Amino acid sequence: MASTAPATNSKDGLANLSLNVTAALDIEGTIPLESVQLDGLVVLKIIKHCREAFPATVSGQLLGLDISGVLEVTNCFPFPSSKSDDENELDVAKYQVEMMRCLREINVDHNPVGWYQSTYLGSFLTPNLIKTQYFYQQTFNNKSVVIIHDVSRSTHGNISLRAFRFTPSFMEVQKEGKFTNESLQKNKLTFSNMFEELPITIKNSHLVTALLHSLNEYEPLPTKALDKDKVEVPLTPNFDMLELSLDPYIEKNLELLLDSVEEFGQEQSNLAFWQRSYAREQTKIQQYMQKRKQENQSRQAAGLEPLPEEDINKLFKLPPEPSKLDSLLITSQINNYCKQLNQYAGPTLGKLFVVGELQK
């Protein structure tokens, strides 16, 4: 993160100079985001919405403010799940406007700061996400994040929330709209620097803290606890993490990984096809040029006007270079799955050995 901060600042030297002055009052909005702070309410609302819609992926709007590098998300509302395309989009826009108006009336921060999306095992890198996040970051002066909530991982006892935004170099490339080798080179864009992840902290209001303490005071009565189907008392220790059925998770992850690798293979063959046809066209052009030159030479020798050489571009069409965006996304996704597997493997190994010790 530290490395990207100066990069965004140095874009306009003026902002850099007055940075110290405006640090206290971020009027111009020049201080880049460094972390995301979620309200407890937002966390629960996101979880609720995503769980209810599972396994479909859903999204919603985040509302809040950014204060000196910290994006404070204080509220959110869900988007209606998409059914059809065109009319639905209009509907969603109307819904959003209505909702914002209503929330303003009850003193909720009505400033959109990003959006959230649910995902299944970290498979969130889709062209759709790119489109939406690009739109958000462009509209809100790079101060917008997407929060990814992984429902399937959260049931393993540890909640999975991650905040992402595009790096400036990705924004640059996306702005140009072409993902060719050349433009990727120019901006030094690879799969690992498409996104940057922002650290998330969670803050509770005083009243919420009081509520949590109140929930904690609930003493379970022995007679009640004997009944095993009874709802569990809030805030009893959570042992989901000690769950020993490890295989389904790894299996699913590997399945998804295989799918991605397959897609990647397809992208590669696409690229190879393009390269071949490109080379073919190139040789054709060269042949044509040579022929034209010879002809011209012979015409010159005969004392005739040389034929023009400009019309090659009209005669031959070089196949357009395929967009590298998809392959970028897929590599990023593969990387993600591998990371997830590694992350999961650590605690799992630990658990295995614990069980091994227990059995002795």
Add this chain to the structure above:
Amino acid sequence: MPINAATSALNLSFSPATTTGFVIPQSRSFTVTVNPVVLFSILDHYLRRQENQDRVIGTLLGVRSEDGSEVEVRNCFPVPHNETQDQVAVDMEYHHNMFELHKKVNPKELIVGWYATGANLNQWNALIQDFYSKAVLPFQAIHLTMDTALKNDEKLLGVKTYVSAPIGISGKPENCLFLPVPCDVKYFNAERSGLDLLASAMNEPSRTTSLISDMDNLEKAILTVQEMLERVADYVNKVLEGSVPANNTIGRFLMDTISVVPKIDKAEFEKMFNSHLQDLLMVVYLANMTRTQLAIAERLQLLV
């Protein structure tokens, strides 16, 4: 409410304010479960109230069982209202708009009642209750109160739920009896981890917390188990020594727990353990390999 005519006649002598402490036997069991997100929303709404406002109200959304005796409150939204000494005004249009919007996202959630902050019930509660009762016919509207002022004896955010019954011979909207009903906080597995995370900020002076990795979480869980085992061992030892009287319920519990531990043959276990370990190591190895390949590809791309 015709279903409760008998009960209300029985309790005619109680004024609404005094019924709070009683649990009145219902003609049918009536239970309310509340999702924590509702409580959080109410508190957030209370924090964002207008400057001169003492309390806030809003609509509760949720689902109910077919006969209406079990209500699950899943969601809520605030409704602006204005309250003075001699009149109360609730923004009905806002209520309808917001309900329509919520219906678009989750059509299953219906109006089940309303909430208000503050522990006291007054004459306006009866009026508003009358409005919500009409909105949820033929079921009963639930009224949920939260004591945000922490004025009660235990200094807790007392969450109480009520249903209402008409009172008097000619049913006037401003006369009604609030009957307390039991209320539980209930959440789903996925919400559990979220709530745990929030709870970890409970004892921090800064009221903030950050996400922890799976590894740290596992460590925490194991430590908790250890602590619990120690406590149980301590208790059992004390009982054996005779310094603490034995409790049959606890004994039965311990028995249950111990009987759950599966007995596996040692050789069998060894086999299972090793094959699992091998699988896992293999997967990790392959994953690392893939990542290395990707990293190499990335470098190459930058070099070209």
